[in-house]
Amino acid sequence: GAVVSQHPSWVICKSGTSVKIECRSLDFQATTMFWYRQFPKQSLMLMATSNEGSKATYEQGVEKDKFLINHASLTLSTLTVTSAHPEDSSFYICSATGTSYNSPLHFGNGTRLTVT
Amino acid sequence: GESVGLHLPTLSVQEGDNSIINCAYSNSASDYFIWYKQESGKGPQFIIDIRSNMDKRQGQRVTVLLNKTVKHLSLQIAATQPGDSAVYFCAEGTGGGNKLTFGTGTQLKVEL
Numbered sequence: 001g002a003v004v005s006q007h008p009s010w011v012i013c014k015s016g017t018s019v020k021i022e023c024r025s026l027d028f029q030a031t032t033m034f035w036y037r038q039f040p041k042q043s044l045m046l047m048a049t050s051n052e053g054s055k056a057t058y059e060q061g062v063e064k065d066k067f068l069i070n071h072a073s074l075t076l077s078t079l080t081v082t083s084a085h086p087e088d089s090s091f092y093i094c095s096a097t098g099t100s101y102n103s104p105l106h107f108g109n110g111t112r113l114t115v116t
Numbered sequence: 117g118e119s120v121g122l123h124l125p126t127l128s129v130q131e132g133d134n135s136i137i138n139c140a141y142s143n144s145a146s147d148y149f150i151w152y153k154q155e156s157g158k159g160p161q162f163i164i165d166i167r168s169n170m171d172k173r174q175g176q177r178v179t180v181l182l183n184k185t186v187k188h189l190s191l192q193i194a195a196t197q198p199g200d201s202a203v204y205f206c207a208e209g210t211g212g213g214n215k216l217t218f219g220t221g222t223q224l225k226v227e228l
Contacts, residue, residue: 006159032214043205043218044160093159097214105214107152107159 003027004096006108013084013115021079021111023094028106029074030096035067038091038110050077084115128225135193137222139206142187146208150216151180151191153202160205163191193224201226 003026013019023033032051036044048069050056056069066088068080077096081088093110129135141149147168152160166173166180166189173180179192189206203223207216 004159034215043220046215046217049215091157095159095214104162105150105216107161109159110157112157 004030004094004106004108006092006094006111008111009109010112011114013113015085015115016083018080018082019084019113021081021092021094021113023077023079023096023108025075025096025098025106028096028098030077030098031074032097033071033077034095034097034105035069035077035079036093036095038093040091044093047079081113084113086115089113089115125220126223126225128227129196131196131198131226131228133196135191135196135200135224137191137193137204137206137224139189139191139219140187141189141206141208141219143208143210143217144187145210146217147211148209149180149182149189150207150209151178151189152205152207152218153200154205154221155202163204196224196226198226198228200224 005024007022034049035047037047038044046059047062048056048058050069050071052071052074058064066082071077091110091112095105095107097105150165151163153163154160164175164178164180166182177194181190203221205221206219209216
């Protein structure tokens with residue numbers, strides 16, 4: 001079945017540094033990818049919607065200059081957390097959908113980010 | 117704003133019993149609903165979905181019921197097994213797109 005891969009699965013970085021998270025669709029072309037953030041014991045909160053070849057659409061309250069999203073190809077989207085701070089520590093999850101209307105949504109296994 | 121919420125944060129059931137997880141939604145425009153299972157440290161796993169033109173849909177050991185009158189969604193798991201222990205989220209969407217709003221989640225604990 002369709003697989004979405006995230007890398008890395010976990011990362012620890014120092015405060016002030018930037019971290020890049022990759023989301024790849026392995027066996028289908030993903031025209032749209034979504035990035036979510038999930039704090040412990042909480043639900044998934046949509047951060048942004050990324051369409052291949054265009055600028056991402058950010059949800060209200062999400063800083064686009066802090067969370068840089070690039071979706072340069074139909075199989076790869078990246079989320080870069082710039083100048084990370086401890087409060088950015090979270091579980092980041094991507095999902096991807098294909099080119100057809102009502103294409104199913106596939107989720108990656110998430111990236112655990114810890115900022116020290 | 118519109119939101120999706122759950123009544124019970126934690127549900128404990130005995131192995132072999134049936135589980136019912138509930139979800140209330142508030143966006144009357146939502147026409148697509150999905151249940152996801154999330155195990156610790158992993159991404160959401162699709163369980164079953166239903167569109168607003170249906171009231172009930174069955175899968176393997178799972179049934180989703182949709183009551184549009186009261187904006188309520190439920191997930192029934194038959195013969196609950198230890199492997200069903202996880203957090204379950206409902207999610208809603210509109211217009212056939214995949215931009216979803218997730219509910220708060222219910223922790224299902226299966227006791228032996």
